[in-house]
Amino acid sequence: MKKLLILTIFLLLPIQVSATEITNPQIVSEMKVNIVESGFIELNGTIYNLELNLSIPQTNKYQTLDYFDVKDSFGPCRTKFCSYRFIYDKYGNRLLNIKWKDPVGKVNYTVNSTLSIKRRGEIDKKLLEEFREPTDLVQSADPEIVELASKARGNDFEKISYLAKWIGENVEYDRIYSDVNLSAKDILKVRKGVCKEFSNLLVSFLRDLGYYSAVAVGYVHPGRIYETYEFQPHGWAEIYADKGIVADPVWSEVGYLDATHVKFATFPDSSWKFSEVNADGIGNIKIKLSDNDVKLKILDLKEEPVIDVTTNLLSNNIWANYTVLKTDLKADRCLLTKIEYKSCVDGRGKDFLEIIEPQNIVYFCNEKSVFTIFKIPVLDERKNYKCDIKAFPYAGKESIVQLVLNPKGYGYAQLSVEKTVLKPGEKFLVSARDSQIFTDYGEYGYEEAEFTAPNYDFKVYGYNSGYLAQKNISVVLEKPIEVYLDVNETAFEGKPISVKVKVSNLIDESQEITVIFRKDSISEILTDSKDFVFNFTPMSVNDNLIQVFVSTPDFSTSVSKIITVVAQKNAWENIFQPIIDFFNWLFSLFQ
Missing domain, CATH: 2.60.40.1930 (Macroglobulin (MG2) domain)
Known part of the structure; x- marks a missing residue:
């Protein structure tokens, strides 16, 4: 008797599926979806038993099964020739196990399921050793991975969000990499990839920090990422810290996962088996397993923003240089999200305002303000200008403000x-x-x-x-020194004042320091603490910035303060000003 095993490895390649159009999947809080998996097995030889293990949607508190049915070429798979059951792999993933007795020729299968999915928050933990160890793709022990991961600070949410933000800002999403599986080291070299690469890299960082973490695989509505409105295979990360945390660095979601994410499994990295077939019989057995075709169709959905968004301009009384948009975000949880901004366009169809250092990916707990700076072009003073600025938060609703440019602004x-x-x-x-x-x-x-x-x-x-x-x-x-600045709040134009600087040594050994104020520079060996005094004479009312620079061979810092400089009056002003003040007071009595 011979036995034959065939595996199909699913590398998260795009599969033709259908979906109801969604304008913003990241605000989908609930979704009911129908999923049909189908394929066939071509057989040659005398086969007694045929067995197919198939990945199917998982069930948990966020993803529940409303309907499930399995059919083969002859109808429902509930006969003595065709039966099915649920089994679990070593990672705890639920699989569909279909068995055929004495199959001949070509065996077709269709698995039809309907799921109700809710937006994910805290998830259950899976503390498997495989989710903490390096793999060929998740290279958590690589020195460059270790160095980058070490920059993450704060609590669990802050560390995970910092690393997801870093990936979102430093790795370019490029669909050319859809049909390959890059390792974490390769991702850092090319700085490109798709969801597989984003997830493998994030999990690599997190395992180096000691977190149990896994790559979750399944499907998602593409939203702003793909140039299509059909579901696509997708991968994201699950982190098992004190609480189970979800993180999708492609979608810029941490702390929550929108309800268009359909989970099929969790694995140590992004390479996973979608289906496998076993057979036993006699003679020359040949088996050909087709690809597993997956179609998803939305039956119903509910949209509810995760964050409340309001926007306003810090000032509308401007004409040149910069305008600043303040975006206020509020949520009932800790989360990471992304905001895109769009300026009005000029006559050539190009953005009228240029975004300077946009803060697109942000993470926060409960509330946060985001400031976005726009550069204003050179304008024609003979014209009036109005410009709409739009904010597109991934987890909220679009917000619009109008900028009015005023030539009198200064x-x-x-x-x-x-x-x-x-x-x-x-x-x-x-x-x-x-x-x-x-x-x-x-x-x-x-x-x-x-x-x-x-x-x-x-x-x-x-x-x-x-x-x-x-x-x-x-x-x-850690800081090797601490610097304190002491100077009067007010000075008079042309009259000297003292600028006092105290430098304290914060380490156990002496160190050389240099203190610089304006054109004066002092270098000394600092053992404990030392005071430095400089003389400063303001030459005008605008000469009011007191800034002192202090450095060691390996460290530099500065302290500063703005003071008020009072202009000196000439002798006649000193004589006549009290008289003018008296008459101004007298006239005010008759008004």
């Missing part, structure tokens, strides 16, 4: 940040006279504000009527 932005090197969670002061203040991680204030440093390097901006000032801030886990 402003000036001067920005001072207390320190330019901070530790995560450290508080710092920012000042920008007559200006709005914001950061690229969502903080906002006016004129003066106290913010808290995030886990990563960031930027602070001062904005006033189209004019923009910017400071780059570094975030480090």
Whole structure:
């Protein structure tokens, strides 16, 4: 008696399926879908028993089975010649096992199922050793993978989101790679791929950090990714931390998964078996297994945004330079999402405004503000300009604001940040006279504000009527020195004041430091703490930025403060000003 085994490996290639058109799949909260899997097995020789194991949609608290039926060439598969049952593989995936007795010629099969799917949140954990170890595709021990993964900071959600955001910003989605399976190392070389590559790379990062994590495979509505409105094979990641967390770095979804994701299995990486066939008989047995054809059709759906979105301009009284759009996001959970922006177009059909450093992929808990900077082109003062700016949040509804450009708009932005090197969670002061203040991680204030440093390097901006000032801030886990600035809030034009700087040594050994203020520079060996005093004479009312730079051989930082400089009055002004003030007071009594 001979036995024969044939495997079909499914590499997530596009399969022709049908679907009801959805404008934004990422706000689909519930979906009922019909799934039909079909194929055939061609047989030669005398076969006693034929057995097919087939991947099918999984069932869990988010994905429930409403209807299930199996048929072969002769009808329902519930006879002594055809039967089926459910089995599980070593990863806990439920498979369909179909058995035929004494089959002849060609055996057809059709599996018809109807599922109700809900938007996923926290998922069940699968703590299998295979989901923590490297594979040929998930190379979690590779030095470059280890180095990049080490940059993730914060809690589980923040680390996962940081890495998913990094992939979304540094790996280009390219369908040319649909029919290959690149390893994590290869992905970092080419910086391109599809869902397989995105998921394998994210899982590689996470396993290096010690997380149990797996690649989930199935189908999804393409949304903004594919140039089609039909379901496509897809892969995403599941992470089993204190809580089970879903992450789709292609769709920019972490902390939730829209209901168009139809899950078929979880595996250590993106290469998986869709079907396998076993047979036993006598003589020269030959078996040919066809591809498993999968068709999905939406029967019903419900749309509900995950986030509430509002947008407004920081200022509409501008004419040149920059406009800033503030997008406020609110949700009932921690999540990562993506926002796309679109400017109005000019007469040539090109974007009228240029986006500067867009913050497209963002993650937050409960609420966040996103600031997007647009560059205004050179304008004709004889014309009036109005421009609609649209925000397209993946997990919310489109929002539109209108920019009106006013030739009378004028402003000036001067920005001072207390320190330019901070530790995560450290508080710092920012000042920008007559200006709005914001950061690229969502903080906002006016004129003066106290913010808290995030886990990563960031930027602070001062904005006033189209004019923009910017400071780059570094975030480090440890600092070798701490610098404090002490200077009067007010000075007089042409009169000297003292600028006091205190530098404290934060390490156990002495170190060389250099302190620079304007044209003065002092270098010394610092053991404990030391005070430095500089003389400063403001030459005009605008000469009001006090900034001191301090460095060691391996570290540099600065501290700054904006003071008020009072203009000196001449002798006649000092004589007549009290008289003028008196008469102004007297006249006000008769008004």
